[in-house]
Amino acid sequence: MIRQSILIVTRNYPPLTGGMERLMQHSVTTLASRFDVTLIGPTGCGEFAPAGVRTIECPPSPFSFLTLALLRGWRSIRSASFDAVVGGSGLVAPVTAFLSRVSKARSVVFVHGLDLVVDNRIYQHLFVPFLRRHDLLIANSQNTRRIATDKGCQASRISVLHPGSTIPPESLLQDAASIRVKLGFEKKKIVLFVGRMVRRKGLAEFLEKAWPRIVVRQPDAMLLIVGDSPDNALLQDPQGARRLMAAIERCAGDTVRFLGTVEDGMLWDCYAAADVLVFPLIRVRGDVEGFGMVAIEAAACGTPTVAFPVGGVVDAVVDGVNGTLVPEGRYEAFADAVLSICAGGPPGRTDCRNHALQFSWDVHGQKLLEAMDFAAAGSAQSP
Numbered sequence: 495m496i497r498q499s500i501l502i503v504t505r506n507y508p509p510l511t512g513g514m515e516r517l518m519q520h521s522v523t524t525l526a527s528r529f530d531v532t533l534i535g536p537t538g539c540g541e542f543a544p545a546g547v548r549t550i551e552c553p554p555s556p557f558s559f560l561t562l563a564l565l566r567g568w569r570s571i572r573s574a575s576f577d578a579v580v581g582g583s584g585l586v587a588p589v590t591a592f593l594s595r596v597s598k599a600r601s602v603v604f605v606h607g608l609d610l611v612v613d614n615r616i617y618q619h620l621f622v623p624f625l626r627r628h629d630l631l632i633a634n635s636q637n638t639r640r641i642a643t644d645k646g647c648q649a650s651r652i653s654v655l656h657p658g659s660t661i662p663p664e665s666l667l668q669d670a671a672s673i674r675v676k677l678g679f680e681k682k683k684i685v686l687f688v689g690r691m692v693r694r695k696g697l698a699e700f701l702e703k704a705w706p707r708i709v710v711r712q713p714d715a716m717l718l719i720v721g722d723s724p725d726n727a728l729l730q731d732p733q734g735a736r737r738l739m740a741a742i743e744r745c746a747g748d749t750v751r752f753l754g755t756v757e758d759g760m761l762w763d764c765y766a767a768a769d770v771l772v773f774p775l776i777r778v779r780g781d782v783e784g785f786g787m788v789a790i791e792a793a794a795c796g797t798p799t800v801a802f803p804v805g806g807v808v809d810a811v812v813d814g815v816n817g818t819l820v821p822e823g824r825y826e827a828f829a830d831a832v833l834s835i836c837a838g839g840p841p842g843r844t845d846c847r848n849h850a851l852q853f854s855w856d857v858h859g860q861k862l863l864e865a866m867d868f869a870a871a872g873s874a875q876s877p
Contacts, residue, residue: 499530499575501599503567503590504582505552505559507535508542513787514606517634517657518582521604522547524859525580525866532570534563556585564589571597578602578866584609587624594628601628602866606784607638607806610645613780632865634785635806641782653865656809658858659790661850666766667796667843673767682716683836686768686797688761688788689721691738694781696774696802701741701750703825704774708832709749715836717750720764765795770835773801773811774828786810789817794850796843800831815841816849 502522506514523544525531531547533539536554543549550570552562563586570576571593581590581603594601603625610622622645625631631652633639639652666673674680685708689695697719709715719742742752756764765771771792775783783805790810792799799817801807813819818831851857 497528497530498577499532500525500578500580501532501534501567501570501576501593501597502580502582503534503563503586503593504580505536505554505556505563505585506582507533507539509538510536510554513657514583518604520658520855520858521582521862524862527859528863528866529577532574532576534567534570560586560589564592567593568596571599580604581628584621584625587621587628591624591627600630602630602632603628604632604634605638605642606634607641607782608784610638610641611780611782630865630868632862635809637782637806637808638784653868654809655858655861655865656853657785657787658855659787659794659850659853661794661854662762662766664847666762667847670766670796673763677763677767679716679718679767682714683712684768684770685715685717685832685836686764686771686792687717687719687721688764688771688792689773691721692781694775694778694783694805696776698738698741699776699825700772700774700828701738701744704772704829704832705749707826707829711829711833712836715749718764718768719750719752720754720756720761722755761791762795765792765797768792768795768797770832771797771799771817772828772832773799773807774825775802775804775807776823777804783807790850790853793817793846796846798835798841798846800828800835802828812849816846817841 504518506518508515508519519542522533526544526547533543533547534550537551539551540549550566552559567589576597576599578600579590579594581587584605587603590601590603626647631642631647632655633642633652634657636654639654642652643649687697705717773789786807789799793816799811801811801817801819802822803819804822811817811819820828820831
């Protein structure tokens, strides 16, 4: 059987780091198992691509990447035939729409949420319309799918495919007590926050409105904060960053520890040691939580999540299965849900772990190939 060829265009790929980059690296590996793949990615991507994948590197700055990806992609389609052109995000939609049209190939693009709602007039008028020209949009959550349809994309051309997650060995759950000792928190109830220091994460509001109630009723509670420094958000949101830094400083000491960015091994230890993960999202214009991968990663370690049902998090957290969903903005109820889990309330660690298994990279890969089959058949029903 002759293998089909696909051209993948994505700026989100290692050596750049982040959730989207991890997603696209796994996706390229999956697609390379069935197709002959040519990858147009950021400078250095060849070092991280699977064996047999031809790579074309472009400078990672958005303007340079788009310009050179278009030119080098044009050269590629003139010298080779492709059955499909795949884009890694809405950012490259103009490039993949053009290349697929000229090469008469199927067009597929991943959409993540932020690439649909970013508060930039030029982007909304020049980039988003190109999404409507693709044969298939792969959305990371039902919320992202809804946003895409609101932007004029045909619902029949949108398939929901949740991102995958690494599933650590089950022994990590059994080592939770020893990990607490290693971290120095064996006598604490560990409440964990993991995420970038951006306003939509709602950390400042949580510290102001929920955390004081928690520590009054649970004096041995310790909030561990894993993520980049609030200073990194100063350029994008100076007021919000200052508010967050002030909130952390007011609570710092015996009840809050800011760990900053940590290595993967340390992150998994934090997930396993935690009693509960908090995900206190708020709505922010021009920003959105596309899915909520930290809730799946926590569940993989047996740790439940308490969250507000904002953005795509409702696809990641199932109430009563791997966590508790609290009505948006109700911080007293949020605190009560955290306290209930710290007291040993449901859900249990096994239920959380079983939920996370549905989001393994193997499951993601199988569903991605099914989605590509739908695109080939001219249909985009959710696999």
